[in-house]
Amino acid sequence: MADILKYIDQNKSRYEEELKAFLRIPSISTSPEHKDEVRRCAEFVRDELGRIGLNNIKIYETAGHPVVYGERLDGGKDAPTVLFYGHYDVQPVDPLDLWTNPPFEPTIIGDNIYARGSVDDKGQVWLQLKAIEAHLKTSGVLPVNVKVIIEGEEEIGSPNLDKFLSDYQELLACDTVLISDTPMFGYDLPSLCYGLRGLCYMQVEVTGPNRDLHSGFFGGAVENPINALAVMISKLKDSKGKILIDSFYDNVLPITETERKEYLKLPFDRNAFMKDLETDATPGEEGYGELERMWARPTLDCNGIWGGFTGEGAKTVLPSKAFAKISMRLVPNQTPLDIAAKFEAFFNKIKPAGVTIKVIDLHGGMPAMTPIDSAGMTAARKAMKEVFGKEPFLTREGGSIPIVNSFSQILGAPTVLMGFGLPDQNAHSPNEKMNLKNFHRGIKCGALFYQNLV
Amino acid sequence: MADILKYIDQNKSRYEEELKAFLRIPSISTSPEHKDEVRRCAEFVRDELGRIGLNNIKIYETAGHPVVYGERLDGGKDAPTVLFYGHYDVQPVDPLDLWTNPPFEPTIIGDNIYARGSVDDKGQVWLQLKAIEAHLKTSGVLPVNVKVIIEGEEEIGSPNLDKFLSDYQELLACDTVLISDTPMFGYDLPSLCYGLRGLCYMQVEVTGPNRDLHSGFFGGAVENPINALAVMISKLKDSKGKILIDSFYDNVLPITETERKEYLKLPFDRNAFMKDLETDATPGEEGYGELERMWARPTLDCNGIWGGFTGEGAKTVLPSKAFAKISMRLVPNQTPLDIAAKFEAFFNKIKPAGVTIKVIDLHGGMPAMTPIDSAGMTAARKAMKEVFGKEPFLTREGGSIPIVNSFSQILGAPTVLMGFGLPDQNAHSPNEKMNLKNFHRGIKCGALFYQNLV
Numbered sequence: 001m002a003d004i005l006k007y008i009d010q011n012k013s014r015y016e017e018e019l020k021a022f023l024r025i026p027s028i029s030t031s032p033e034h035k036d037e038v039r040r041c042a043e044f045v046r047d048e049l050g051r052i053g054l055n056n057i058k059i060y061e062t063a064g065h066p067v068v069y070g071e072r073l074d075g076g077k078d079a080p081t082v083l084f085y086g087h088y089d090v091q092p093v094d095p096l097d098l099w100t101n102p103p104f105e106p107t108i109i110g111d112n113i114y115a116r117g118s119v120d121d122k123g124q125v126w127l128q129l130k131a132i133e134a135h136l137k138t139s140g141v142l143p144v145n146v147k148v149i150i151e152g153e154e155e156i157g158s159p160n161l162d163k164f165l166s167d168y169q170e171l172l173a174c175d176t177v178l179i180s181d182t183p184m185f186g187y188d189l190p191s192l193c194y195g196l197r198g199l200c201y202m203q204v205e206v207t208g209p210n211r212d213l214h215s216g217f218f219g220g221a222v223e224n225p226i227n228a229l230a231v232m233i234s235k236l237k238d239s240k241g242k243i244l245i246d247s248f249y250d251n252v253l254p255i256t257e258t259e260r261k262e263y264l265k266l267p268f269d270r271n272a273f274m275k276d277l278e279t280d281a282t283p284g285e286e287g288y289g290e291l292e293r294m295w296a297r298p299t300l301d302c303n304g305i306w307g308g309f310t311g312e313g314a315k316t317v318l319p320s321k322a323f324a325k326i327s328m329r330l331v332p333n334q335t336p337l338d339i340a341a342k343f344e345a346f347f348n349k350i351k352p353a354g355v356t357i358k359v360i361d362l363h364g365g366m367p368a369m370t371p372i373d374s375a376g377m378t379a380a381r382k383a384m385k386e387v388f389g390k391e392p393f394l395t396r397e398g399g400s401i402p403i404v405n406s407f408s409q410i411l412g413a414p415t416v417l418m419g420f421g422l423p424d425q426n427a428h429s430p431n432e433k434m435n436l437k438n439f440h441r442g443i444k445c446g447a448l449f450y451q452n453l454v
Numbered sequence: 455m456a457d458i459l460k461y462i463d464q465n466k467s468r469y470e471e472e473l474k475a476f477l478r479i480p481s482i483s484t485s486p487e488h489k490d491e492v493r494r495c496a497e498f499v500r501d502e503l504g505r506i507g508l509n510n511i512k513i514y515e516t517a518g519h520p521v522v523y524g525e526r527l528d529g530g531k532d533a534p535t536v537l538f539y540g541h542y543d544v545q546p547v548d549p550l551d552l553w554t555n556p557p558f559e560p561t562i563i564g565d566n567i568y569a570r571g572s573v574d575d576k577g578q579v580w581l582q583l584k585a586i587e588a589h590l591k592t593s594g595v596l597p598v599n600v601k602v603i604i605e606g607e608e609e610i611g612s613p614n615l616d617k618f619l620s621d622y623q624e625l626l627a628c629d630t631v632l633i634s635d636t637p638m639f640g641y642d643l644p645s646l647c648y649g650l651r652g653l654c655y656m657q658v659e660v661t662g663p664n665r666d667l668h669s670g671f672f673g674g675a676v677e678n679p680i681n682a683l684a685v686m687i688s689k690l691k692d693s694k695g696k697i698l699i700d701s702f703y704d705n706v707l708p709i710t711e712t713e714r715k716e717y718l719k720l721p722f723d724r725n726a727f728m729k730d731l732e733t734d735a736t737p738g739e740e741g742y743g744e745l746e747r748m749w750a751r752p753t754l755d756c757n758g759i760w761g762g763f764t765g766e767g768a769k770t771v772l773p774s775k776a777f778a779k780i781s782m783r784l785v786p787n788q789t790p791l792d793i794a795a796k797f798e799a800f801f802n803k804i805k806p807a808g809v810t811i812k813v814i815d816l817h818g819g820m821p822a823m824t825p826i827d828s829a830g831m832t833a834a835r836k837a838m839k840e841v842f843g844k845e846p847f848l849t850r851e852g853g854s855i856p857i858v859n860s861f862s863q864i865l866g867a868p869t870v871l872m873g874f875g876l877p878d879q880n881a882h883s884p885n886e887k888m889n890l891k892n893f894h895r896g897i898k899c900g901a902l903f904y905q906n907l908v
Contacts, residue, residue, distance in 0.1 A: 310779075
């Protein structure tokens with residue numbers, strides 16, 4: 001490995017120049033006018049896969065933008081197989097006038113390279129390709145089997161990825177998925193995310209009288225659907241943040257002592273958190289810290305509510321209907337279907353007389369978790385420790401990454417999220433940037449990851 | 455009086471022809487294209503006041519449509535003075551295709567005359583003018599002093615009436631205001647409305663974090679303003695319909711035993727009420743019947759609510775803000791200012807940590823009540839009993855009639871609401887109609903009212 005790490009150190013400036021070329025392609029996937037540029041970017045990636053020494057390279061067409069594939073099966077039948085996933089498409093750049101430098105003219109200032117896609121995800125794709133290259137250009141082989149897919153539709157929700165994974169299930173078969181598309185906890189605070197929450201997203205419709213009424217004439221003898229909805233929402237959680245839906249917590253995997261200790265190591269700054277949000281409290285489920293509540297405990301939030309008169313002024317309507325979008329973040333081993341059924345049953349149970357309700361299951365996503373002692377996680381932890389000189393924090397994330405579910409459900413493989421972004425990276429915003437020290441550290445981490453899997 | 459009543463019986467067909475002429479004028483006050491027709495209608499009324507024998511007749515200009523005035527001060531200094539108020543303007547006619555007959559071509563079918571304005575309020579203005587005429591054309595004098603104002607902006611909220619009342623306070627000085635612009639409880643169910651509820655209309659804004667957040671990343675450690683608003687709304691009333699705002703009921707005039715007995719006489723059909731609204735309950739404040747709750751008890755209703763994502767689909771936002779419009783119907787002797795202050799104080803008291811709130815007083819209106827044993831009410835009750843052959847029900851109304859407050863506050867006079875409409879009169883809707891039997895009965899009631907005041 002010493003040769004490999006040395007090789008990486010010696011090629012820094014080449015890596016940066018190559019990354020700049022990648023970043024100059026405006027591969028905005030949502031923009032029809034950029035369709036040719038997205039295609040050019042796929043071809044750029046294809047050529048690079050060839051240059052670094054992968055085999056069986058191909059641009060796979062989809063109903064949208066193509067997926068680029070390459071592999072190197074040096075490990076042989078008994079060695080583990082890693083599927084590296086990344087995306088070559090980027091977010092739009094509006095508002096353009098807030099960019100200090102043009103988004104597709106990569107500019108290095110201090111330790112950062114500024115450009116659209118610098119951290120999300122071109123920089124992190126490139127560092128992983130450079131990790132593979134470092135093996136192949138020094139020892140000539142990779143210690144394990146490696147497959148690479150780089151797609152072009154992540155920023156528009158990967159609408160064609162599931163079909164691709166299903167269609168090429170055999171080609172893509174693997175033991176571990178590796179993704180570099182997430183931020184670390186902070187600079188010099190390496191972290192590995194091993195868990196994601198799922199989602200159960202419901203919509204409720206409450207109907208009182210069959211038509212809008214005059215609140216003066218009828219107020220006092222008719223159930224108001226907005227008041228009824230408010231009361232029902234208030235009954236979903238108690239004052240200590242506990243969700244009251246029957247059997248809601250039945251399948252919740254408790255936070256282990258090990259996890260709790262891990263989270264306590266993290267320098268979460270409650271005051272900075274509150275200051276940033278201009279709020280005076282961080283309320284949530286009693287008995288759990290903020291990170292536990294945001295990462296490893298289920299939650300219930302109203303995402304939207306509407307009903308009655310919402311314009312300017314005072315219209316005295318007693319409305320017929322009120323609506324709310326209510327979603328629950330799930331943790332292993334809750335499932336969206338089970339929670340949707342429990343939500344609907346409970347909502348029916350707490351419905352007052354004088355209204356009817358309709359409950360719709362709008363959307364669901366499974367929670368995901370990669371065991372912290374799995375082969376992939378262990379290899380990643382070791383790699384980061386060697387490069388950063390300290391044990392990475394083990395974190396979870398409160399949101400979902402749908403592709404992680406796709407890999408889990410279609411390919412049956414857990415995902416290692418080894419990301420090298422930073423919290424202030426401005427992904428999806430003007431002045432997106434990637435810290436170049438992390439970029440180069442990432443290359444070494446990638447190279448060591450493959451080695452550590454053996 | 456026998457002569458007068460006989461005269462009224464003999465002039466039925468003339469009355470109907472005259473009313474038709476009045477109804478043919480499309481005096482739609484909200485429509486700029488009908489400005490000249492509104493003016494023509496005011497002149498039509500002015501000419502009629504002269505024809506029936508009033509004095510001091512004048513069209514008073516306002517910033518909008520004019521007010522027509524006339525008087526007959528036959529009673530002299532010591533006799534009571536009645537101010538009759540009505541309006542000559544009408545609602546728009548859309549949707550025109552739902553009218554069986556053209557809205558400004560009055561058509562008699564069975565007992566009803568169909569036309570825009572037939573009952574609201576031209577028919578009821580006309581019957582009162584004919585009552586005055588009957589006195590003047592038979593005995594030559596009115597037994598009391600009568601002043602008449604017919605305005606042209608009632609259907610757009612009487613924006614210039616308060617200024618008119620203030621500017622001409624002395625001219626309009628009176629002991630009782632008489633209005634015929636309300637429906638009776640039912641056909642052959644004469645009723646007199648002696649009380650109106652007031653209004654206190656608030657808007658609340660709840661702010662959680664300073665910006666919209668990702669509900670996955672932040673859910674669990676941030677107060678959600680929609681959930682907080684729902685909980686706060688749920689704390690405004692208990693499960694028995696009692697409003698929990700501190701000191702809310704302090705000034706509420708209790709329903710008397712006499713009133714309770716009056717309301718129990720009324721044929722309120724709970725099942726028909728529920729069937730009409732397609733609901734299965736008539737919830738409200740415990741211990742009170744539906745009519746008591748809709749007329750004589752204060753209520754609290756959400757008139758509108760909004761916040762977060764309200765479009766199609768599932769957006770996982772933890773919003774920064776949520777809003778609601780919350781209004782309370784008031785009863786004597788509550789005042790909007792006092793209740794607004796109590797609401798704001800209570801809302802601040804129940805505000806959870808993690809949100810800030812803003813409470814805005816959008817609109818208020820005083821409740822109104824005319825003592826059932828006042829001279830005006832007694833005269834009206836006697837008149838209706840003589841004409842309908844039965845004692846009128848004494849009712850209240852749950853809404854507000856802002857002009858009643860204006861008369862009370864600017865002129866210091868209570869209002870007698872002696873209306874001859876019916877619940878199915880289609881005011882403001884297509885196929886508006888006035889029952890002609892009630893029209894003719896109304897003329898007699900008006901004539902007797904003046905007589906009974908002596």
